Amino acid sequence: MVRARAIVPAVEGVELQQRMPIPLYDGKRAGKGRAWARARQVSWQMASQTCFCVSGTSFMSSSVPQLKNFLSHVHLLTYWLMFHFQEPLSAALSALTLLVQFNGWLSFFLLLSYKLPLRPETHATYYEYTGLWHINALLAMNSWFWCAIYHSCDTAWTEKLYLSSAAAFLGYSLILAILRTSNLRDEASRVMVAAPILAFVTTHILYLNFYELDKGLNMKVCTVISVAQLLLWTVWAAITRHPSRLKVIFVAIGGVLSLYLEAHDVPPRWGYVDGHAICLAMAIPLSYLWWSFAKEDAEMRTAAIMKKKR
The missing domain is CATH 1.20.1070.10 (Rhodopsin 7-helix transmembrane proteins)
Incomplete structure (x- = not known):
């Protein structure tokens, strides 16, 4: 099974009220001829469609630049996990x-x-x-x-x-x-x-x-x-x-x-x-x-x- 992990460090003064959903993929969905399925990386397109509430301000899909700036501060770390190998x-x-x-x-x-x-x-x-x-x-x-x-x-x-x-x-x-x-x-x-x-x-x-x-x-x-x-x-x-x-x-x-x-x-x-x-x-x-x-x-x-x- 292949999984993707997101690590969001805590930032002072920032309250993350909704976590970004991380898709999980089973290797069986990739077909019988493949041993594993590659997990999609969390992209800016996914992030722009996710609502974050930070200090009372909502960052919706219309505020992509602000959302990118926020994510650059909290350092959303994304990893692909293969065959139970976390990194x-x-x-x-x-x-x-x-x-x-x-x-x-x-x-x-x-x-x-x-x-x-x-x-x-x-x-x-x-x-x-x-x-x-x-x-x-x-x-x-x-x-x-x-x-x-x-x-x-x-x-x-x-x-x-x-x-x-x-x-x-x-x-x-x-x-x-x-x-x-x-x-x-x-x-x-x-x-x-x-x-x-x-x-x-x-x-x-x-x-x-x-x-x-x-x-x-x-x-x-x-x-x-x-x-x-x-x-x-x-x-x-x-x-x-x-x-x-x-x-x-x-x-x-x-x-x-x-x-x-x-x-x-x-x-x-x-x-x-x-x-x-x-x-x-x-x-x-x-x-x-x-x-x-x-x-x-x-x-x-x-x-x-x-x-x-x-």
């Missing part, structure tokens, strides 16, 4: 990003395990941040997995898992950013950096799951964490001569654009593409660039250590 484009983009993350991690693992030299006494890698990147990959894939599930089926538990996994991934990404940009290698320094961040992120996740699912608070926390790590990577790329510093800068720019789109309410286009979907699309090339940087960073650090040993 098919967002779910597909999340799944693609998950595949890119897995491919990036696999190529990173193969590079370090079979192509770069290993320590003869322990058969461990020379790259000091190998374990950190492996944990980052697991958290990233977990986050994107639940992102795809959440956009496919929006329920209370999928939403909690989606928000919790995203917060855990972002929190750990901040730890990785601090450790790598500060070039911390000894375990004591790493524990001192990671412990307070892990405690804060864990407390935040427990608050969301067992006290109140405050999306506004979660957005603020994730935004602050994201901005902090983007600043760290940008400054590090600007002051170092790392061969992949341009990739880091491109990823930082893409991250800033994603934060801007997430923070601003972008109305959807063509029933599918809204600001969040654009962010998910941007995550695909950014994930590829990020793992490319990780591999080149491992190659550079391994070459530098081998050169010192000689």
